[in-house]
Each structure stands twice: as structure tokens, then as C-alpha cells.
Amino acid sequence: MDLFSFSKMVELFGKYHEHFLGGAYMALILSLITVFCGTILGTLAALGKMSRFKPLKWIVSAYIEIFRSTPLMVQVMIIYFGAAACGLKINVPFMKDFNSFFWGLLVLILNSSAYIAEIIRSGINAVDHGQVEAARSLGMSHALTLKMVVLPQALRNILPALMNEFVAIIKETSIVSLVGITELMFSAKDVISISYRTLEPYVITAILYFIMVFPLSKLVGYLERRLNASVTR
Amino acid sequence: MSRVKSNEVLLQVQGLKKHFGKLEVLNGIDIDIHKGEVVAVIGPSGSGKSTFIRCLNRLEEPTDGKIIFEGQQINTKKTNIDLIRRKIGMVFQNFNLFRNMTILQNITASPINVKHMPKEEAEELALRLLDRVGLKDKAQEYPVRLSGGQQQRVAIARALAMEPDILLFDEPTSALDPEMVGEVLNVMKELAEEGMTMIVVTHEMGFAREVSDRVIFIDKGIIQEENEPEEFFTNPKNERLREFLNKVL
Numbered sequence: 001m002d003l004f005s006f007s008k009m010v011e012l013f014g015k016y017h018e019h020f021l022g023g024a025y026m027a028l029i030l031s032l033i034t035v036f037c038g039t040i041l042g043t044l045a046a047l048g049k050m051s052r053f054k055p056l057k058w059i060v061s062a063y064i065e066i067f068r069s070t071p072l073m074v075q076v077m078i079i080y081f082g083a084a085a086c087g088l089k090i091n092v093p094f095m096k097d098f099n100s101f102f103w104g105l106l107v108l109i110l111n112s113s114a115y116i117a118e119i120i121r122s123g124i125n126a127v128d129h130g131q132v133e134a135a136r137s138l139g140m141s142h143a144l145t146l147k148m149v150v151l152p153q154a155l156r157n158i159l160p161a162l163m164n165e166f167v168a169i170i171k172e173t174s175i176v177s178l179v180g181i182t183e184l185m186f187s188a189k190d191v192i193s194i195s196y197r198t199l200e201p202y203v204i205t206a207i208l209y210f211i212m213v214f215p216l217s218k219l220v221g222y223l224e225r226r227l228n229a230s231v232t233r
Numbered sequence: 234m235s236r237v238k239s240n241e242v243l244l245q246v247q248g249l250k251k252h253f254g255k256l257e258v259l260n261g262i263d264i265d266i267h268k269g270e271v272v273a274v275i276g277p278s279g280s281g282k283s284t285f286i287r288c289l290n291r292l293e294e295p296t297d298g299k300i301i302f303e304g305q306q307i308n309t310k311k312t313n314i315d316l317i318r319r320k321i322g323m324v325f326q327n328f329n330l331f332r333n334m335t336i337l338q339n340i341t342a343s344p345i346n347v348k349h350m351p352k353e354e355a356e357e358l359a360l361r362l363l364d365r366v367g368l369k370d371k372a373q374e375y376p377v378r379l380s381g382g383q384q385q386r387v388a389i390a391r392a393l394a395m396e397p398d399i400l401l402f403d404e405p406t407s408a409l410d411p412e413m414v415g416e417v418l419n420v421m422k423e424l425a426e427e428g429m430t431m432i433v434v435t436h437e438m439g440f441a442r443e444v445s446d447r448v449i450f451i452d453k454g455i456i457q458e459e460n461e462p463e464e465f466f467t468n469p470k471n472e473r474l475r476e477f478l479n480k481v482l
Contacts, residue, residue, distance in 0.1 A: 133292055134329035134388075138343035138395060139319035148342060152333040 009200040016191045016201075023187030024208045030183060031170045034108040038169075039162065041109065042116025049121055060117075067114035073175050076107045080179045097180060104176035112169055119165065123158035124150060160224040167217045171209060184208060239268040243399060243430055244289065249298035251284050251454075258284045260454035261298070266399070266432060271425045273441035273462070274434045276451040277477060282434045285451060286401050289432070290314075290321045303398065319347060322392030326404040328384040330376035330391070336363070337372040340391045348395070355394070362390040366420050382413030386420055393424075400424070402433040418444075438482060442466050450474045 013020065048060035067075065080103045083089075092098040127150050135145040177186035188205040192198055244266040251259040258281045266272060276282045287293040289300060291307065291314050300308045307317045330339050340359035344350040350358075363369045366386040368379075376384055385405060392400055402421065406414045418440050425431060425444050435441060441448050441462060448465040450458040450473075458471040466482075469475045 128329075130325060130327050130329040131331060134323075134325060134331070135343075136315075137290055137292065137318055137321075137323040137325075138391070139315050139347045140343060141315050144346055148346060149331050149333065156333070 004199045012195055012200050013204050019187045019191055020204055023184035026183040027173045030173045034112050034169050035166045037109045038112035038116050041113035043120055045113055045117035046120035064114045064117050067111050072111050072172055075111060076175055076178055079103055079107050100180040104179050104181045115165055119161045120158055123154040126157050127153045156227055160220055163220040167213055170213055241268040243268045245301040247299040249288060250296045251288055251293055252296045258454055262456055268430055269428045271431045271445045273445035273448045275441060280452045281454040282451045283403055286403050286432060286434050289401055290318050290323055319395050320398045322397035322400040324388050324392055324402045324405050326407050328388045330384050330387055332376055335373050335375055336387050340394045344394050358394055362393055366390050381409045382416045385417045389420055399430040404434050406437055
């Protein structure tokens with residue numbers, strides 16, 4: 001039996017395409033929810049890290065550093081099995097395997113929030129302090145300065161990096177297959193065990209990831225150029 | 234200058250000190266600024282002249298001393314500094330126009346959002362001010378499209394839109410290419426002639442001599458010499474000032 005056969009790959013995709021596409025769909029859903037919740041939580045964490053209230057700043061910094069300095073795969077394992085060891089089980093009627101979905105998603109969110117917090121914090125810090133001084137010298141309050149001057153300029157720094165984070169998350173969802181979430185990587189392993197073919201399902205998986213990620217990362221590049229061209233130098 | 238100077242004191246500085254940690258930048262500055270007066274502040278770099286002018290609207294918090302503006306001490310915990318700053322305009326070395334706003338929005342932002350002026354009225358005012366600094370046709374541009382001299386003229390218009398009682402200039406021409414210095418100084422000269430009270434930290438000795446009513450020389454965090462410009466430049470008494478003038482003139 002040959003190692004890799006193109007026709008076999010086409011055949012497998014034809015036979016199990018619902019499996020693969022379902023997995024890709026799950027990967028996209030996971031990424032969307034992660035980015036959405038991660039942006040909210042990440043903004044809060046960024047504000048917490050910039051807070052003048054020291055204990056809050058320390059706690060948030062510790063959270064960010066721990067999640068950025070350990071592998072996602074390890075985080076998934078510790079939280080999933082940690083929750084199981086504590087007897088925490090989240091079940092929802094009519095939704096099979098919701099428990100693993102919940103813990104996997106939670107780790108993805110916690111992980112990406114840590115990165116997004118740093119993206120937002122550095123975006124705000126990158127705004128020239130002279131802009132703040134000018135606003136304050138014109139009688140604007142701290143809050144009004146944030147709203148009128150700092151945040152609009154910070155957004156310009158943040159948006160492309162945030163989109164990049166979304167692109168990265170799509171790929172990172174592959175890790176939660178480890179705890180039994182039926183996303184793309186999980187589907188691939190499924191098909192491997194049914195068909196006894198290894199390489200073809202993985203190549204199909206790679207192609208599907210590529211189809212999801214490549215246009216998006218091109219779009220990010222385009223947006224970045226647009227933003228740079230218009231207003232800021 | 235032939236302008237009539239009022240005797241009314243607008244701004245009093247008493248025993249102003251500013252320390253950054255152990256570094257003592259200002260060591261006790263005393264000066265009264267009268268209404269309609271133009272005061273030029275000169276001195277070597279690192280002498281504390283920028284810190285001095287930034288203390289006047291509390292962009293730097295004074296360590297000690299009193300700043301009294303229109304009869305009210307403004308460096309107390311109780312002072313609402315945002316209210317005071319509406320009356321004290323400032324022009325920066327690096328212009329600091331808001332990059333996310335058009336020229337028109339730069340000028341109307343504070344009148345609309347701080348003074349709650351109706352938008353139409355604020356825009357009318359902004360266009361009038363832009364016309365005055367010769368940049369009415371740039372109203373819809375973004376700052377990045379303007380030259381340094383144009384940006385600084387907009388910054389002056391932006392400060393004027395709040396109808397301040399005094400304008401502080403922190404080295405307004407130091408970041409400009411030489412050929413653009415003149416256009417900014419001309420606008421400042423016009424303002425002076427119209428009776429605007431101004432404090433100008435500058436390296437432009439010609440401007441200090443021609444336009445100001447009084448020149449002060451700051452070095453080592455104190456006012457070393459203070460005089461009307463003619464006497465100041467032709468007959469400097471302080472040894473350090475003589476050295477300084479020898480170097481720059």
C-alpha cells in the first residue's frame with residue numbers, strides 16, 4: 001500500500017466530507033466565541049493591569065503572565081482534568097459532550113484574553129503622550145480625553161493585531177480535540193480510525209485550515225495597509 | 234512695544250519649586266504677569282524653563298509654591314483644574330494636533346465637548362480662526378497632511394477657540410524647519426499686538442527682543458535676570474546671561 005494517494009484523498013473527502021466540514025464549522029464557532037469573549041475579558045484585564053489599585057494590578061499581571069508563559073496544550077489538560085477531579089461537570093440537556101466543549105472553550109478564552117489584554121494595553125500605551133497633554137490643556141477631563149483622543153487612536157493600533165489573534169486562534173482550536181471536542185482535528189482522527197489511512201485525512205485537514213486562515217490573514221494585511229495609509233504616519 | 238500694558242495682575246507665581254525625585258529643577262520662581270503682557274522666557278537647555286511653563290497649567294504638579302490665576306490659587310487639592318485650563322491656552326513644541334481628527338475637528342473638539350457650544354457655532358468660530366491663521370482651505374484635511382508650520386498655526390487656532398485669557402507657548406518654533414519659523418512667529422506677533430497675554434519659552438532672540446515687553450532669563454531653576462528687552466539684550470548684568478547671549482547671538 002502506498003503512503004499517500006491523491007485519489008484516495010479525494011475519495012475520503014467525498015465519503016466523509018460532512019465529518020470534515022462539521023469539524024471545520026466547529027473550529028470556526030469556537031474561534032468566533034473565543035475572540036468575542038476574549039476581547040471583552042481582555043479589555044477588562046488590560047484596564048486591570050493599568051489600574052492604580054496595586055492588588056488588582058498584581059492579580060491581573062499574574063494571570064496574564066501565567067497564561068502567556070505556559071503551553072495552551074498544558075493549560076487545556078490541567079483545567080479539563082482539574083475540573084473533573086473537582087467533580088465539576090457542566091451538562092446541558094440535548095447537547096452531547098457539552099462538558100468537554102465548555103472546558104475546552106473556557107481555556108481558549110482564558111488563553112486568548114491574556115494575549116488580547118497585552119495587545120490592548122500596548123495599543124493604548126503607544127498613543128503619544130503629547131496627545132493627552134494637548135487634550136488636558138484644552139480643559140478636557142481624563143475620561144473625555146480617553147474617549148475623544150486616546151481610544152480612537154489606540155483602536156487603530158489594536159485592530160490589526162486583534163485580527164491576527166483571531167487567525168491564530170482558528171489554528172489553536174486544534175488543540176481542544178485532545179479533550180474530545182469534535183472540531184476539525186478530532187474529525188481527522190475519526191476518519192483515520194475508520195479508514196486506516198493516516199496521511200490523507202491530515203492533508204485534508206491542513207487544506208481546510210488553510211482555506212479558513214489564508215483569506216483572513218490576507219484581509220488583515222489589507223486592513224493594516226488601509227489604516228496606515230489614511231491618517232496616522 | 235507701543236501697546237498699553239495694564240496694571241492688572243493676571244497670573245502670580247510665588248516661590249514655585251519643582252523637584253523630580255532628587256533632581257531640583259525649579260528652586261523658587263517669583264513673577265507677576267500683567268494682563269496684555271508678553272513675557273519671553275529664555276535660558277539654556279535643562280535650565281527649567283519648560284518645566285516652569287508646564288507648571289503654570291499644572292501639566293507638571295508644582296512641589297511647592299503658589300500659582301495664582303485671576304486671584305485664585307490653582308494648585309490646591311480643591312481646584313478643578315479642568316475649569317482653569319479652559320482659560321489658559323497652551324501651544325506645544327510638537328504641535329500635538331489630534332491625529333484622529335480633521336483640522337476643523339481639532340479646533341471644535343473642546344468648544345463642543347467641554348464648553349458645550351452648539352456645533353454650528355463652534356464650526357463657524359473654527360473657520361474664522363483658521364482664516365485668521367491663513368489655513369481656511371485646510372479645514373477638512375488631517376494633520377499629517379500639513380507642514381510643521383501649518384500644524385503649529387492650527388494648534389494656535391485650537392488654543393484660541395477656547396477664548397483663553399492667557400496663552401502659554403512652550404518652544405513653539407523649536408521643532409520647525411527654519412523656513413517655517415517666520416509664519417508661526419508672525420501669527421504670534423499679531424496676537425501680541427491684539428493684546429493677548431502671552432508667556433513664550435523661546436530660542437528666538439529676535440522675537441524676544443522685538444515682540445516681548447519683558448524678558449526673563451532662567452538658569453539653575455531660578456530667574457537670574459529680568460528686564461525690558463532693550464536693556465536685557467544690550468546691557469545684561471548677570472554673568473551667566475552674558476555668557477549665554479554670547480553663545481546664541
